[in-house]
Amino acid sequence: MELDIPTIIMLAIVALVIITLVKTVRIVPQRSAFIVERLGKYAKTLEAGFHILIPFIDKVSYQHTLKEEAIDVPSQACVTKDNIQVVVNGVIYLQVIDPKLASYGISDYRYAGIQLAQTTLRSVVGKIDLDKTFEERESINVQVVQALDEAAKPWGVKVMRYEIADIELPATILDALEKQMRAERERRATVAESEGERQAKINVSEGQKQETINLSEAEKLRQINEAEGKAREIEMIATATAEGIRRVAEAINLEGGKDAVNLRVAEQYVREFGKLAKENNTMILPAEFADIGGAVAAITRTLDSAKK
Template sequence: RHSLKEVAIDIPAQVCITRDNVQVGVDGILYLKVLDPERASYGISNFNFAITQLAQTNLRSEIGKITLDKTFEERTNINAAVVTELDKASEPWGVKVLRYEIKNITPPHDVLAAMEKQMRAEREKRAVILTSEGTRDAAINNAEGDKQQVIKASEARRQQQINEAEGQAAAILAVATATAEGIRKVAETIQQPGGVEATQLRVAEQYVKQFGELAKAGNTMILPANVADVAGMVAMATKVFKTVERPK
């Protein structure tokens, strides 16, 4: 009598040799279901034993195709390959192999120690790389910050120089404009009736004022030749303005 329910069968651990000649212990579990009790009874004497042996044989074959490192990465592919081969072999017995799962892959102790050492070295290497990358990034960021600071400082100096130049230009322009305006007004005043006389009077006043300041400045004073005639002094100071008088 055979149960038509799904059945789980433990596949005992066995030693398999990888492609790079490393011995590993591998065990697993197999799930199957009887579809045809008659063929399961008369097609083979003990299908459980036969399928177990086939599972171990195919597992050794699949492990031998890959290196030790790949055995941990290719578990799914190994399981699928074993199921495919077992399902083909068990079909005449009326048995359907549903799936196979590797439970444990156990390398020798010396290999485990070497793998642990390698992983530790890889972790240390990554830590050193991360540290160096962090230092490099920090240096780049600092350099970029210094660069931006220099650029901003130079731009600030340039803008300051521009502002100062514009201010000086504006001041020069204002002085020139005011001077030109003053000259224009003086010229207009001279052209008007009585303008020459007014200008002469103003020059005479300034002359007398400056002469007085000169007298206060020291004990020694240079006097004009005609000192007795103050009108002569004024006439000398205002002589230049008579040349601008136009004929009426």
């Protein structure tokens, strides 16, 4: 079916109108920015919303998202300070702050960020030993972010953070680390066992010490009690003796008391000589034995003198 000339012209006009509308009307999504060039030169930045452009004169040259982007940094080999090669990969988080600089400050800020992250990571890892590589991940991340953020300012890009995803070690190093960890665990077990034995010995010695102290305290109390008992006994005997002597003295002063004393002394006198005669073959008699009354009188006079 052949089209006549008026139909062709009409279709061309419709197509031109559609193209003109497409070139004129632009809707920018939320958290996005479009860079408009007018006749090849930067004109303006379109933010989220509805916009009308001059057809065939204005052109949207760059489209940027203002959201934070997570960009994978490929694995790379890094050499530590103690000359051990490790393979490190990570993730870098970027955000476009200035769409104009992101368009004209660098051709591809994502690629540049990845390359700079790899270069900075190699430099940072090369300054620390292998052991600290695992311990200081946070420090490594901070240093990489600081270097990237400073370099990305002319690009209109903000480096939010960098995270090391994984660190791969050679098989020989992994085996050596495993042996080192096993030795460390054995050392800790030995130390813990020795500490337990030491504490047990301390506990036993403390128990023996406390037992000795308790026994000595008990012995001390026993001796004190015995001494107090003996002192009390001596005191009671002395008191009883004194009381007996006092009563004897009082009895002597009563009527007939001296006669009773004389009789008692005579009895004791005779009894003692009787014992002496039983215990010895040879008997010694005093010169005044014949006069027992005189002896008793002499003893009585002695008692009276002592009383006075």
